[in-house]
Amino acid sequence: MEISKVTEVFFSPTYSTERIVRLIGEAWEETHQEIDLSRIPKEGEVHEFGAQDLVIFGVPSYGGRVPAPAAERFRNLKGQKTPIILLTAFGNRDYDDTLLEMKDLAEEQGFVPAAAVAAAAEHSIMRQYAEGRPDSRDKSELTDFAVKIREKIEQTEDTERVSELSVKGNRPYREYNGVPMKPSAGKQCKKCGLCARLCPAGAIPAEHPEETVKKMCISCMRCIAVCPEHARSISRPMLLAASMKLKKECSERKRNELII
Numbered sequence: 458m459e460i461s462k463v464t465e466v467f468f469s470p471t472y473s474t475e476r477i478v479r480l481i482g483e484a485w486e487e488t489h490q491e492i493d494l495s496r497i498p499k500e501g502e503v504h505e506f507g508a509q510d511l512v513i514f515g516v517p518s519y520g521g522r523v524p525a526p527a528a529e530r531f532r533n534l535k536g537q538k539t540p541i542i543l544l545t546a547f548g549n550r551d552y553d554d555t556l557l558e559m560k561d562l563a564e565e566q567g568f569v570p571a572a573a574v575a576a577a578a579e580h581s582i583m584r585q586y587a588e589g590r591p592d593s594r595d596k597s598e599l600t601d602f603a604v605k606i607r608e609k610i611e612q613t614e615d616t617e618r619v620s621e622l623s624v625k626g627n628r629p630y631r632e633y634n635g636v637p638m639k640p641s642a643g644k645q646c647k648k649c650g651l652c653a654r655l656c657p658a659g660a661i662p663a664e665h666p667e668e669t670v671k672k673m674c675i676s677c678m679r680c681i682a683v684c685p686e687h688a689r690s691i692s693r694p695m696l697l698a699a700s701m702k703l704k705k706e707c708s709e710r711k712r713n714e715l716i717i
């Protein structure tokens with residue numbers, strides 16, 4: 458298949474998924490564009506793709522699932538037998554049904570999954586898990602994955618001939634009801650409003666950026682990552698309790714997976 462444009466599509470509250478999607482995208486020298494699903498879309502926003510496009514779609518795994526706003530916003534993308542690479546970043550626990558849910562979503566929207574990647578990345582809540590990943594070893598492995606994917610796509614005559622991608626997971630997908638840790642602002646908050654502008658869920662009121670609308674918050678940690686005053690945080694006792702609970706499952710280095 459001849460690819461003329463590569464589009465990097467990502468939902469990436471704390472930016473590691475975005476970085477990994479870009480790293481994979483570096484294997485193509487063609488024109489690039491990006492669609493940031495962490496942004497609240499404009500009314501009626503639709504993006505259409507053809508058979509000469511390649512889409513690289515990345516999301517973090519939340520509770521082993523695609524984050525709900527990412528799934529909803531991805532539905533604004535329409536492919537026409539467009540090849541797509543599915544990528545999930547996971548915080549050293551597991552990605553469970555994330556790639557299967559991405560594959561189903563992609564196919565429903567007219568894309569043809571050509572490859573999938575699960576990449577271990579620093580846990581955005583309990584940052585001691587997979588701390589510092591992707592590291593240099595991961596980066597060279599992911600770069601090699603990207604070359605293999607490019608070769609597969611180049612060698613395939615057209616998307617009709619891409620064989621069914623087999624990713625792990627179950628249907629119905631795992632149930633995910635969110636996590637109870639919702640960031641709040643401390644005394645250092647200068648009400649600059651940056652967090653409110655960048656919150657992927659619209660859970661921080663622009664007029665009162667020191668507040669969080671708890672029922673809208675998806676615990677993605679974007680506000681903590683972007684606050685220039687380091688004024689936002691989650692409850693320490695809750696963080697410690699969650700860390701203890703996941704210690705056994707998350708401590709060992711998990712490998713990156715390439716499915717092709």
Ligand SMILES: Cc1cc2nc3c(=O)[nH]c(=O)nc-3n(C[C@H](O)[C@H](O)[C@H](O)COP(=O)(O)O)c2cc1C
Pocket residue numbers: 468469470471472473474475516517518519520521522546547548549550551552578579580581582636675676677678
């Ligand atoms: C609400 C929430 C739920 C998460 N659930 C999981 C999980 O089930 N398994 C896992 O390995 N990592 C989990 N993580 C960690 C993220 O998948 C991981 O840190 C990812 O790299 C974050 O991507 P980002 O930097 O693009 O936001 C979760 C993180 C958050 C914020």
